[in-house]
Amino acid sequence: MTRAEAADMPDDGARETPDRLRGQASRQLSQLTARSDRLINEGLARVDARKWHYAVLASLQDRGPGSQATLSGRTGIYRSDMVGVLNELAERELVERAPDPGDRRCNVITISPKGRRHLRRLDKVLDGLHDELLAPLNPAERDQLMRLLTRLLDHHTRTS
Secondary structure (H helix, E strand, O other): OOHHHHHHOOOOOOOOOOHHHHOOHHHHHHHHHHHHHHHHHHHHHOOOOOHHHHHHHHHHHHHOOEOHHHHHHHHOOOHHHHHHHHHHHHHOOOEEEEEEOOEEEEEEEEEOHHHHHHHHHHHHHHHHHHHHHOOOOOHHHHHHHHHHHHHHHHHHHHHO
């Protein structure tokens, strides 16, 4: 995110922000999420990608082929939105669709060799964007932050 773009967003770190707001974890997470989403979305757009492209390709690479419903469950992308994402990826030859031998009404989606290369490129782009996002933290703090965020998300995922 450029300085001009950051100036367009409310600055939660400004001296005018009341301490009671800065002391709310939910607000801090919300503010950081907005900045993170903008940084990631704009960074991926520069390489003609979207975060959902990355999520599907990473799922296929890490967990193997799957149906549209399977991919929806793995990535958190709504089934109705998954069709569009898969169409975009198929048009770019990043994934392949084939009829499911066990259920001809469904397709099995696999990552293509071109998709694997694209995923490696996106990994590098995201590494750079995450370095920018987490710049004030040293490596140990980054690891600690990821452990804490994972713990919170796991807890709230189990209880919802």
